[in-house]
Amino acid sequence: MELIISKEELEEKLILASRFISTKTPSIRTIQGCYISIKKSGIRIITTNLNDFLSVSIKANIKKEGEVVFDIKKTLEFLGFLNTGEVQAYIEENNFVIQQGKTKGYFNIFPKEDFPPLPTIEGEEYKFSKEQLDKTNTVLFSASKDETRPILTGVYFSHSEGKTSLVTTDGFRLSLFQEKRVKGFPETIIPANIISEIIKLTKKGKEVLIRISTKQKLIVFEVGEVVLYSRILEGEFPPFGKVIPKISTTQIEANKQDLIKNLRLISVFARDQSDVVILDIQREGLYLRPKFHQTKKTEIFQELNSFKGEKIKIAFNYKYILDFLNNIDSPEVIMEFSQSVAPGVFRTNKDEGFIHIIMPLRTEETTE
Numbered sequence: 151m152e153l154i155i156s157k158e159e160l161e162e163k164l165i166l167a168s169r170f171i172s173t174k175t176p177s178i179r180t181i182q183g184c185y186i187s188i189k190k191s192g193i194r195i196i197t198t199n200l201n202d203f204l205s206v207s208i209k210a211n212i213k214k215e216g217e218v219v220f221d222i223k224k225t226l227e228f229l230g231f232l233n234t235g236e237v238q239a240y241i242e243e244n245n246f247v248i249q250q251g252k253t254k255g256y257f258n259i260f261p262k263e264d265f266p267p268l269p270t271i272e273g274e275e276y277k278f279s280k281e282q283l284d285k286t287n288t289v290l291f292s293a294s295k296d297e298t299r300p301i302l303t304g305v306y307f308s309h310s311e312g313k314t315s316l317v318t319t320d321g322f323r324l325s326l327f328q329e330k331r332v333k334g335f336p337e338t339i340i341p342a343n344i345i346s347e348i349i350k351l352t353k354k355g356k357e358v359l360i361r362i363s364t365k366q367k368l369i370v371f372e373v374g375e376v377v378l379y380s381r382i383l384e385g386e387f388p389p390f391g392k393v394i395p396k397i398s399t400t401q402i403e404a405n406k407q408d409l410i411k412n413l414r415l416i417s418v419f420a421r422d423q424s425d426v427v428i429l430d431i432q433r434e435g436l437y438l439r440p441k442f443h444q445t446k447k448t449e450i451f452q453e454l455n456s457f458k459g460e461k462i463k464i465a466f467n468y469k470y471i472l473d474f475l476n477n478i479d480s481p482e483v484i485m486e487f488s489q490s491v492a493p494g495v496f497r498t499n500k501d502e503g504f505i506h507i508i509m510p511l512r513t514e515e516t517t518e
Contacts, residue, residue, distance in 0.1 A: 151186075151188045151214055151215060151216025151217065151218060151239075151240060151241055152212075152213035152214040152216075152238070152239070152240040152241075153188055153193065153210040153211060153212050153213055153214075153238070153239050153240075154210060154211040154213065154236055154237070154238050154239075155208065155209075155210035155211070155236065155237060155239065156209075156210075156235070156236060156237075157229060157232050157233070157234060157235060157236065157237045157250065158234060159208060159209060159210070160208065160210075160229065160237065160239070161226065161229045161230070163195055163206050163208050164184065164195065164222055164225065164226050164229070165226065166204065166206060166376070167184055167195050167196070167197040167204055167206060167222065168184075168197065168222050168223070168226060169204070169347070170197040170198060170199055170202050170203070170204040170378075171183070171184070171197045171198070171199060171222060171223075172198075172199045172200065173199070178264050179260055179264075180219055180260040180261055180262070180264040180265045181197075181198055181199065181200060181265070181266070182221075182222075182223075182260075183197075183219040183220055183221055183222055183258075183260045183265075184196070184197050184219065184220055184222035184225075185197070185217070185218075185219045185262065185265045186217065186218055186219075186220070187217045188210075188212055188214075188215050188216050188217065189212075189215050190212065190215065192207055193207060193208050193209075193210055193212065194206065194207050194208070195208060196265075196268065197222065198265075198266055200266065201380065201381055202341075202344065202378065202379060202380045202381075203266075203268055203269065203378070203379040203380075204376070204377075204378050204379075205268060205376070205377040205378075205379075206375055206376045206377070207375040208375075213240075214240075216241065217262055218241060218246055218259055218262060219259065219260040219261070219262045219264075219265050220246035220257050220258065220259055220260070221246070221257045221258040221259075221260075224255075224257050224258075225246070225248060225255070225257050228248060228255040228257075229248065232248075232250050232253070233250065235250070236250070237249065237250045238250070241259075242256075244259055245257060245258070245259060246258075246259055268379065269366075269368055269370075269379050271361055271362075271363050271366060271368045271369075271370050271379070272363055272366070273361050273362045273363035273364070273365075273366070273368075274334065274336075274361070274362060275359060275360070275361045276332070276334065276335055276359075276360045276361075276362070277357055277358070277359055277360070278357070278358045278360060279357055279358075280352045280353075280355050280356070280357070280358075282329075282332075283345070283348060283349050283352055283358060284349070285316070285327055285329060285503075286305060286316055286327070286345055286349070287345075287346075287349050288325065288327050288477065288478070288501070288504055289305060289316050289317065289318045289325035289326065289327050289504075290305070290318065290342050290345060290346055290349075291318075291325070291473050291474075291477045292318040292319055292320060292323050292324060292325035292473075292506070293305065293318040293319075293320065293342035294319070294320035294321065295320070296320070299321075300383055300385070301339060301383055301384075301385040301386070301387060302318075302319060302320055302321065302388075303341060303342055303343070303383070304318075304339035304340055304341050304342055304383040304387075305317070305318050305339065305340050305341075305342050305345055306318070306337075306338075306339050306387040306390075307332075307335060307336075307337060307338050307339070307340070308337050308387075309331055309335075309337060312330070312331050313328045313329065313330065313331055314328070314329055314330070314331045314332045314335065315327070315328050316328075316329075317387070317390050318342060319388060319390060322467070322470065322508070322509050323470050323473075323474075323506065323507060323508045323509065324390055324393060324394075324506070324507040325504070325505075325506050325507075326390065326394070326504070326505050326506075326507075327501075327503050327504045328503045328504075329503055335362075336362060336364055338362065338364065338369075338382050339382060339383040339384075339385070339387055340369060340380070340382065340383070341380055341381070341383060344369075344371075344378065344380045347378065348371050348373060348378065351373040351374070351376055351378075352373060356373050356374050357373075358371055358372070358373050359371070359372040359373075360372075362382070364382070367381055367382045367384060368380070368381060368382065369381070369382055393493055393507055393509075394493075394495070394505070394507060395486070395488055395492055395493055395495055395507075397488060398459070398486035398487060398488050398495065399459045399460050399462070399487070399488045399489075400431060400457075400458070400459040400460050400461070400462045400486065400487045400488070401456075401457075401458045401459055401484065401485070401486045401487075402431060402436065402454050402455075402456065402457050402458070402484070402485050403454065403455040403456045403482055403483070403484050403485075403499070404436065404452060404454050404455060404482065404483055404485070405452075405455065405481065405482060405483075406475055406478070406480060406481055406482060406483045407481070408452055409452060409471075409475060409483060410472065410475050410476070412438055412450045412452050413427065413438065413468050413471060413472055413475075414472075415438075415450050416438045416439070416440060416448070416449075416450050416468065417468050419440040419448050420440040420441070420468050422440070423440050423441040423442055424441070424467075425467045425468055425469055426440070426441035426465050426466070426467065426468075426511055426513060427439070427440060427441070427465065427466060427467075427468040427471075428440070428441060428463060428464075428465050428513065428515050428516060429462075429463070429464050429465070429466065430449075430461075430463050431457070431461055431462050431463070431464075431487070432461050433457055433461060435451055435452055435453045435454050436451070436452045436453075436454055437449050437450070437451055438450040438451075438452070439515075441465060441513050441515065455482060462487050462489075462490060463490055463515060463516045464487055464490045464494060464510050464516055465490070465510055465511040465512070465513045465515070465516045466494065466508055466510055466511060467508075467511065470508045471496070471508065474496050474506050474508070478498050478500075478501075478504075479498075479500065479501075480498035480499065480500040480501070482498065482499055483496060483497075483498060484496070484497045484498065484499060490510060490516040490517060491510060491512065491516075491517070492510070493507045493508065493509055493510065494507070494508050494510060495507060496508065
């Protein structure tokens with residue numbers, strides 16, 4: 151095999167592909183490499199971590215057809231130090247070689263017969279616009295990162311009453327976005343990290359073609375020259391409707407940027423108290439305090455845009471509130487509460503279909 155290609159083109163595609171190699175030490179070392187297939191019909195590079203496959207086409211001047219699996223990490227490191235312009239890639243004495251001028255880099259080759267084949271998926275096709283995927287982006291931050299409960303690392307697509315609900319939770323917080331039902335799209339749980347990757351690929355406004363096989367438990371995304379294969383998560387998603395409060399006795403609206411600043415201020419002290427912050431909501435405004443009893447207490451005061459209902463004290467992990475605030479596109483935030491031990495509801499006046507739930511923490515200050 152031999153080809154001549156833009157160094158920038160090769161580097162860009164290999165950086166993308168490198169996100170889907172195995173990060174663990176596998177029994178099959180080949181999956182830590184990158185498979186490249188060079189044919190007159192086109193060139194594709196493929197990587198896998200066994201759960202996911204990424205396949206992307208690249209443009210190059212083909213000199214000789216062939217295929218090889220090579221060390222992608224060292225290749226990328228080497229490419230990063232080369233000048234802009236064209237490079238030559240070829241096989242020499244069981245090595246993958248990158249050459250620019252008189253500079254050469256030799257990289258290990260792995261047995262290509264050990265590289266797993268791409269899945270074949272038979273299923274229904276659906277088209278998603280960039281706008282639809284951007285809505286999914288609003289709930290991704292609440293998905294769990296804990297692989298011991300894989301079902302919580304996904305986005306749950308469910309349907310009821312003519313609406314599609316996108317739900318994520320890590321057990322301490324929950325995000326829900328509802329929109330007009332996506333016709334025909336099955337109830338399914340898709341890994342949140344895969345959706346995040348697809349959203350990055352659609353920044354240029356590209357449409358996404360999705361094919362799902364509920365029988366094979368597989369899903370494939372096509373975005374331009376990129377094809378991404380993944381597994382549908384199996385299991386029963388928690389009954390999220392049960393944790394969404396039906397009523398509230400206190401509702402406040404506050405400026406988002408002021409609240410971000412004040413949470414960061416109080417975090418200086420809250421970090422010493424397991425990140426717990428007390429929200430003391432009074433008619434005159436919001437007091438933020440760390441969790442501890444002392445004669446002199448640190449507190450931050452914030453005026454509210456509006457206050458309705460009863461005063462209340464409720465405690466949260468301040469990091470969860472900051473995560474919510476940093477992931478909404480609205481200058482104001484609405485917060486609703488009923489009891490100090492009941493979940494808090496966080497929303498915006500910009501997106502009616504979106505709500506965020508955070509579980510409160512029990513403290514002496516809020517239960518006394």
